[in-house]
Amino acid sequence: MPLALVDPDLRRAGTTKTGFSLAGKTIWIAGHTGMVGQALLRRLRGEACRVLTVERRELDLTRQAEVEHFVAEARPDAIIIAAARVGGILANARDPVGFLSDNLAINLNIAKAAHAADVDRVLFMGSSCIYPKFAAQPITEEALLTGPLEPTNQWYALAKIAALKLAEAYRQQFGRNYIAAMPTNLYGPGDNFDLEAGHVLPALLRKAHEAKVSGARQFALWGTGTARREFLHVDDCADALVLLLKTYSGADPVNIGYGEDIALIDLAQMICSTVGYEGAIALDPSKPDGTPRKLLDTTRLRQTGWRPRIALTDGIADTYAWYQAQLAREAAA
Missing domain, CATH: 3.40.50.720 (NAD(P)-binding Rossmann-like Domain)
Known part of the structure; x- marks a missing residue:
């Protein structure tokens, strides 16, 4: 019914x-x-x-x-x-x-x-x-x-x-x-790590991982790094x-929403820490930043008692572990 x-x-x-x-x-x-x-x-x-x-x-x-x-x-x-x-x-x-x-x-x-x-x-x-x-x-x-x-x-x-x-x-x-x-x-988990079709967080995770594996001295971050997400x-x-x-x-x-935002340069540094990459992050200001800031007001949802449980640092570690497991499965196939 x-x-x-x-x-x-x-x-x-x-x-x-x-x-x-x-x-x-x-x-x-x-x-x-x-x-x-x-x-x-x-x-x-x-x-x-x-x-x-x-x-x-x-x-x-x-x-x-x-x-x-x-x-x-x-x-x-x-x-x-x-x-x-x-x-x-x-x-x-x-x-x-x-x-x-x-x-x-x-x-x-x-x-x-x-x-x-x-x-x-x-x-x-x-x-x-x-x-x-x-x-x-x-x-x-x-x-x-x-x-x-x-x-x-x-x-x-x-x-x-x-x-x-x-x-x-x-x-x-x-x-x-x-x-x-x-x-x-x-x-x-399940995110798209394609560098052209994916969003910023998984793309940065992949870039940091590949830079670490290859021994690259730096990897690129589009824009000025000041945009907040x-x-x-x-x-x-x-x-x-x-x-x-x-x-x-x-x-x-x-x-x-989560209720807090972060500058993309700080996100990139957090990702480098998770991945264990110690090289540099090269900003590319010739590329667009997109919207300067994007933080949602979640008052309506929080009035129900809902709260996010997963901190960004923990979530990045979880996502990176999933990505590594995917790479291992692909290598074994």
Whole structure:
């Protein structure tokens, strides 16, 4: 049975009368092979629910007919959209059409299929990059659409903004209990360590590791090193997402963040310490810094009692251990 709709005033306040129990429910994780999807799989092992997954080769989320057929047949009770085409500054710059169109298609197709199959609980994932480039810090949810975006990732950001507004539109027009969360920069096991397509933290981990192994005297850090970023371990993010799925029914999106930020040069030095690399970090100011600072205001989420558990130093060590294990498996294959 679909989740009973809450009163309109309760929707805006972000509260429900009964919550959404996962017990006995089927939860489809769209994008289960990605970093967030894998973390959700780990987190949901502790819940009395059935987790539904489907391989990419069996279901192309950019194909509407395929998605509608799958959801109609599977009939999940809830959907978490962890699927996305993601990448760093270079990847966004090289394929703006792909980042915009693929991410638009994924969210639009799943939303339409869910509504058609009467799935009343869908969690859409945005990203902190959807906020204006010069938003006041820390960034509240109300800052959305109040200024221009950071040009280096605007295509991805526009697709994610559309997804959040799509959730709001389904709620307004059809009373659907669709919600949206906006995580900060995530990292952890399952991250993408590709130097062109990956994000800054895994890219720096790889650079420091390879510099150590090769005996290089230095490695490069794009930009001035002064840009500040907030980083949250993906397992903390998964914990917050499951909490929101079970307890939140508000129309407003919810930020998910660590609560502290760090200058990228300091992050690079922390990574060097973890890796054991003693060489230099060569700044490249000819490359873009991106948004000067990006720290989320997580007051709305913390009011639920949620707190991150994994400190950045511990999370980096955990991620580096995972990366080393991956390299060892590849070498043994």
